[in-house]
Amino acid sequence: MTPSDSSPAIVLDDIYAAYSGRPALEGVSLEVSRGSFAALLGPNGAGKSTLLRIVLGLVEPVSGRVEVFGRPPGASDAPVGYVPQAVSLPRGFPISVAEVVLMGRYGLLGAGRRPGAEDRRRSAEALDQVQMGEYAQRRFQDLSGGQQQRVLIARALAGEPELLLLDEPTGGLDAGSRARFYALVCDLQHERGLTLLCATHDLDVVAEHADELILLDRSIRLQGPTREVLHDRMVAQGYPVPADHRHASHGHGPDHHHGDDTGPPTP
């Protein structure tokens, strides 16, 4: 483990980020405790994805300090899993579900090393954990959007992460599917002792599971334990949840099906 097991999983201290001179994050400071589920909420353009990409080390902030398990992003010994909004493949690309999940092990293998039996076993376990085991040999693209998201979670789990970052993982899914998705994520968090940071619009659904809410709109508007934040009138005043947020579309790839089921699969 990194410097101290009691240190927060994520520390952002006075982060400024910009794209082409246009500010994306301004003075963002936050801490996410180990083993907690933090939900990052905000409208489109609030900087949620930028914040996640900074934690992943994909975006360099203009200024500020970032630590993941006490070290700079990418330097931590603790594996970090990432679940994107969707994966866009060329139409008809014949990659199987099992092959997608196995990719989660690639970061643990060295260059030139092929995945072995142990890697395949771990991948199969991860797929079973998201209740998609019987889909292992199906083509990834033949799955619904919700099922694909489960597979992407399995891919992240196969890498045995201590921190899991999810970037609007339920965009395009219906309300029931979103609820089942977060219930699954929450179960996995407790089973594996994961730290979760999830960017989402789903305040109503994610609030049932998250330990902490972070309301972001370039800067942090509100942050704290879920119950306290929900009882704070600032949610309604400074952070209205759009009435039609269930139908919001957030730029999925061509292979991402909308409004489908993430529940237990029915082959």
Add this chain to the structure above:
Amino acid sequence: MTDFLSFGFLQRALLTGTFLGVTCAVLAFFVVLRRMAFVGVGLSHAALGGVAAGVVSGLPPLPAAAVFTVGVAWVIGWLGDRSEISEDTAIGVFFPTAMALGVLLISLSPRYQQDLLGYLFGNILSVRAGEVLPMAAFSVVTLGLLGYWFKELLFIGVDEDAARAAGLPVTPLRYLLLTLLALTIVAAMRLVGIVLVSAFLVIPAATGQALARSLRGMMALSVTSALLSVAGGLWLSWLWDLPSGASIVLLSAALFFVAVGAGRLRS
């Protein structure tokens, strides 16, 4: 067929075409996965600028084209990393610029215009004995590198952000792929010419994708279709006195349409 193989120049053409065909087919797998077909078109036309610079300056045209095309590939990759300019736009700038440079340089030395035709349309039948071994060595090294980094290149092609999050060396591998693509284009100019080489970097993999149900199947069908195209195209060009490069590419395209038809019938 025995007569066909009794000619030394045809044996050399078949041997060289086999090595380059397999290399193109394996690269084509990644070109299709990463949707880099336009990169292939851009680089193959940019190679004309390098050939022209070599011809006019008295340098060996192929090494000159290799240096020039790799340089263009790196600039395209570098610009593509910048959010201000997309990779497509960068190619759209370099494609006509490099071609215009080639045309301008050649116009300054009209006596070399005949040489240029050989690079534009290819003439695999003119491969000399001393060229077979370097071509074979180039193919073996390229295939070795692609094989060594296969799983990483696959992950990057499927989900670049997740590959970065997993700690894979995404940027160096992107440049490696661009470099191999540029060098293969230059090497394959002898096979099918600048005008047609980009087709050979897409069609075999597209043929494989149309029929295959797995990644292994796609790769195997891609390589098989490339080998059939080279051998069959050469044989047809010998039989009916047709241009060898055009025969190879047309046969490759015919196999693609057969594969698409067979795929549709099957589904």
